[in-house]
Each structure stands twice: as structure tokens, then as C-alpha cells.
Amino acid sequence: MSERTEIASLGEFGLIDHLTRNIELQNASSVVGVGDDAAVIDHFGKQTVVTTDMLVEGVHFDLMYTPLKHLGYKSVVVNLSDIYAMNAIPTQIVISLALSNRFSLEAIDEFYEGVYAACEKYGVDLVGGDTTSSQKGFIISVTAIGEVAPDKFVKRSTAKKGDLLCVSGDLGAAYVGLLFLEREKKIFMESPGVQPDLEGESYVIGRMLKPEARKGIIEFFAQNQVTPSSMIDVSDGLSSEILHICKQSELGCILYEEKIPVAEEMKKAAFKFEIDPTACALSGGEDYELLFTIPQSDYDKLVLNEDISVIGYMTEAEQGAHIITRGGSRHAITAQGWNHLKQ
Ligand SMILES: [Mg+2]
Known part of the structure; x- marks a missing residue:
């Protein structure tokens, strides 16, 4: 300029x-x-x-x-x-x-x-x-x-036991994008003039620098007469948002690791940093996807939308909030997420 x-x-x-x-x-x-x-x-x-x-x-x-x-x-x-x-x-x-x-x-x-x-x-x-x-x-x-429309707003506190826990899009990519940007910044600070090496990482970097809000999901709900029983956007990481819904709805939940949607680009990028993609999805944040619950009776309507994944279901509060790993073990979900690397 x-x-x-x-x-x-x-x-x-x-x-x-x-x-x-x-x-x-x-x-x-x-x-x-x-x-x-x-x-x-x-x-x-x-x-x-x-x-x-x-x-x-x-x-x-x-x-x-x-x-x-x-x-x-x-x-x-x-x-x-x-x-x-x-x-x-x-x-x-x-x-x-x-x-x-x-x-x-x-x-x-x-x-x-x-x-x-x-x-x-x-x-x-x-x-x-x-x-x-x-x-x-x-x-x-x-x-x-x-x-x-009057009283069509959806809060975090109104999920019901047995409701399906769902999320739009894919998770964790923005966090990995940030890791790349921070890495390149560090290299640049140490040796100015070195060109950034962000080849092939445009998906994860785009998710960090230019996120989109999930307008299409709200339109899909309206067109298909789906009213989620509770909803929150994913700004701080999946586990933190799940815990908000559990706490405010006074419920517990079961989340299945294998159901958490992650992009191939994110998985590859996470492996470059030797971090677990599931940990990125749980704790990364800044995805701006929508996390919501729906009654099981609405399941048939949801399958019409490829951009929505059912990732678990709501339980009684006494059961707590847990993730079932791919290997079948069960861990409490914490606000920092749950991390393979810490096992
Ligand atoms: Mg929010």
C-alpha cells in the first residue's frame, strides 16, 4: 500500500x-x-x-x-x-x-x-x-x-434427559490453524525474511482467520420444523460447551469420541504437531459451530442434513458428563477437554 x-x-x-x-x-x-x-x-x-x-x-x-x-x-x-x-x-x-x-x-x-x-x-x-x-x-x-418469533428462542438450560446431542460442521480446525500461525510467527521473529510455510494448510488457517457463522443450520431448523431443546455456539471448545448445557439443564451426558466430526485436513495438521485431533476438537475453540440437543423423535428430520452429526445423548445429572473413547473406555469430560496425550 x-x-x-x-x-x-x-x-x-x-x-x-x-x-x-x-x-x-x-x-x-x-x-x-x-x-x-x-x-x-x-x-x-x-x-x-x-x-x-x-x-x-x-x-x-x-x-x-x-x-x-x-x-x-x-x-x-x-x-x-x-x-x-x-x-x-x-x-x-x-x-x-x-x-x-x-x-x-x-x-x-x-x-x-x-x-x-x-x-x-x-x-x-x-x-x-x-x-x-x-x-x-x-x-x-x-x-x-x-x-x-415469540418464544421460539432456544436457551442452554432446556435440554431434556434422552435428547440427542448434536453438532454442526467439524471441530478443532481453527485451533490447529492457530498453531501454524503461531509457529510461523515465532520463526519470523527469530529470522525475519523467512517466508511463511503454510502450504497445504489453507483449510485450518481459514477456519481460524475467517470463520463463518451457522446461518444455514438455523434456516434448516425453520424449514424442517425442528426446534432444538437447547443450543450454544462452540467458541471455547466442545467440552466446555457441553458442560454449559449439562450444568444449565441440570443433566449429564454421554459423548462418543468416534462421532465427533473432524475434517481430514485437521487430522493431518494435528499429527504434524503430534497432538490428538480429538483433544483439538474438545478443547480447541473458535470453531463457531452450533451444539444443540433435540428430542429423539426429531432424529429422522436431522438425517436430511449432512452438516449435522449426532455425537451423544443427555442423561440424568447423577451420571455426570462422560466421553466413551474409540477403545471403549469412559472418562469424565472436563472444561479443559479430555486429552489422549495425558493418559
Ligand atoms: Mg456463545
Whole structure:
């Protein structure tokens, strides 16, 4: 990039005008968007779901290997994932940034390219936000708003004994992608100039840098009249999310290792680091898949969707939360996951 425009040359209002100049509102519920004291959202008899998430440079992301466009995209997607996890449809976001003068207008434009790409892909409107300066580092706060038909939202606390435990997509790849990025960063820090060797790892790295939220699963539920009895998105690793559902629903569960969906690319990559793919799926995190329970009577509907795996079932609380390994042994699930390597 050759051009550099100081953000100070635009001023705050100039920056807002610049960043929001192409917005066209897509949702009837977006009554007033950017440009007033507050946005106005009318849900026409639906219920509103709200979630917010803050991302801090050096804590949640590393700009050494995170392109700003991907960061903008991911900042939106991780919030939409929480809206979908309520069985709701996201409709609006507001986004606030704190940035130091290290960032030029061109850099922020790249970030917003990712933000708007996510807005377009998921059909949400950016309706407001705030920008401020920071002494150091980049801080991003995104709030997402969604809508759901009255009382069709799905909580974590309402799973029933005997329900099937299900998950979308595949797990563990984002974590292995992060391991590659961290490894290459370390090599680069020790010998600058060495080109990163990430050949053939585009799947796992893509899962880390540019995750997607599971819009299609929520649409599938609506089309097939499936209402999960409980749901959560997988941001911290499968075992941690399973324990949230168990604890909040006051149940136990049985999880089958052989049923946990993992991508071939992830397995190969995990073996390069000599780590167990199951451990990556259980403890890795940042997959943004949906973990949910359904009554056994809905099983026939689920088999229509190749992107959904049944991985276990819910039991009484007294039985605890356990994983049955491929070898047939039984272990308690812990928040850190369960790890072959520790056996
Ligand atoms: Mg969540």
C-alpha cells in the first residue's frame, strides 16, 4: 500500500461519513440507521435478541498474522454466531473502535471491507457505533441484534434427559490453524525474511482467520420444523460447551469420541504437531459451530442434513458428563477437554 491518509485529517464526523457512505439498509426492521442519536429497530411482533463481544489487540488477535479485512469479518461473525445460537436471525450490528495513530485511514478501510462483507453475506445492517482514539493497540466492540418469533428462542438450560446431542460442521480446525500461525510467527521473529510455510494448510488457517457463522443450520431448523431443546455456539471448545448445557439443564451426558466430526485436513495438521485431533476438537475453540440437543423423535428430520452429526445423548445429572473413547473406555469430560496425550 502506497497511500496513507491520516485519520486526523477527516475528523470524527468525516470518518463516520466515510465509513458509512455506502450503507443501504436491508431489513424492514431497520427504521433509523446511522446518522442520528440512536438507531430505531422495530420488530413487528417478534422478539429481540442482543449480544456483544469485545476484541482486544494482543489478547484476542495478533495483527502480525491477522489481515485487517479478515479481522473485520471475524469481529462481526463471532457476534452473529451468538445470535444464531439463540435460534434467532441477526438483523443489525453496531460497532465501536478504539484505535491509535498507528492505523491509517487505508488500514481502517481494510477492516471495514471485512465488516461490510460479513454484513452482506449474513444480511445484517450496520446501524451505528462509535470511534475513539487509544494510546496503544486496537480495540473492537461489536453488538449484534437479532429477531425471533415469540418464544421460539432456544436457551442452554432446556435440554431434556434422552435428547440427542448434536453438532454442526467439524471441530478443532481453527485451533490447529492457530498453531501454524503461531509457529510461523515465532520463526519470523527469530529470522525475519523467512517466508511463511503454510502450504497445504489453507483449510485450518481459514477456519481460524475467517470463520463463518451457522446461518444455514438455523434456516434448516425453520424449514424442517425442528426446534432444538437447547443450543450454544462452540467458541471455547466442545467440552466446555457441553458442560454449559449439562450444568444449565441440570443433566449429564454421554459423548462418543468416534462421532465427533473432524475434517481430514485437521487430522493431518494435528499429527504434524503430534497432538490428538480429538483433544483439538474438545478443547480447541473458535470453531463457531452450533451444539444443540433435540428430542429423539426429531432424529429422522436431522438425517436430511449432512452438516449435522449426532455425537451423544443427555442423561440424568447423577451420571455426570462422560466421553466413551474409540477403545471403549469412559472418562469424565472436563472444561479443559479430555486429552489422549495425558493418559
Ligand atoms: Mg456463545
